[in-house]
Amino acid sequence: MSNILIVYYSLFQNTKNLALEIAKQTGGDIRELIPDKSYSFDYNTAAKEVRNEISRGFCPKLISGNEPIDDYKIIFIGTPNWFKTLAPPVMSFIKQHNFTGKTVIPFCTHGGGGFGNIVNDITKECPKTVILPGIAINGTAVREEVANWLDSTGYES
Numbered sequence: 326m327s328n329i330l331i332v333y334y335s336l337f338q339n340t341k342n343l344a345l346e347i348a349k350q351t352g353g354d355i356r357e358l359i360p361d362k363s364y365s366f367d368y369n370t371a372a373k374e375v376r377n378e379i380s381r382g383f384c385p386k387l388i389s390g391n392e393p394i395d396d397y398k399i400i401f402i403g404t405p406n407w408f409k410t411l412a413p414p415v416m417s418f419i420k421q422h423n424f425t426g427k428t429v430i431p432f433c434t435h436g437g438g439g440f441g442n443i444v445n446d447i448t449k450e451c452p453k454t455v456i457l458p459g460i461a462i463n464g465t466a467v468r469e470e471v472a473n474w475l476d477s478t479g480y481e482s
């Protein structure tokens with residue numbers, strides 16, 4: 326088993342593709358977060374659902390991906406940029422685990438807004454954790470871009 330975990334939530338597969346690329350290049354274990362209720366695949370309906378959850382600080386129950394993380398030292402955490410912040414299932418994961426002594430590396434996919442507040446929002450939840458520079462990809466991940474970024478983060482497994 327690797328001491329690297331790649332954990333992510335993805336609705337339309339962009340973040341999943343980036344997660345798969347990171348897993349391929351790092352040899353880490355991969356975990357998809359699945360909330361108990363799926364969001365709509367219709368953008369306008371999803372936008373309403375997500376706005377409502379984010380405004381209430383609602384964190385959905387996870388039916389997959391929430392297993393303990395004790396065996397991992399480096400945790401890549403991936404999310405789509407949803408209204409400048411993390412998708413609620415990713416916030417559920419972060420709130421339910423202790424990252425003290427671990428290294429967290431954020432990644433996101435977005436439609437033009439980059440990380441938005443995602444890195445700040447993760448840092449607020451994990452104040453005692455080393456957080457290395459992440460990657461924000463608009464659309465589909467390119468292998469070379471991911472490779473260059475991984476080299477530059479200086480993470481050590």
Ligand SMILES: Cc1cc2nc3c(=O)[nH]c(=O)nc-3n(C[C@H](O)[C@H](O)[C@H](O)COP(=O)(O)O)c2cc1C
Binds near residue numbers: 336371
């Ligand atoms: C509800 C919703 C809100 C979004 N909000 C933003 C945003 O604030 N900024 C941005 O750049 N992209 C935003 N997007 C675009 C997504 O971040 C982008 O399409 C992302 O790659 C989707 O990831 P996924 O394919 O893993 O679900 C939003 C998409 C949805 C569905």
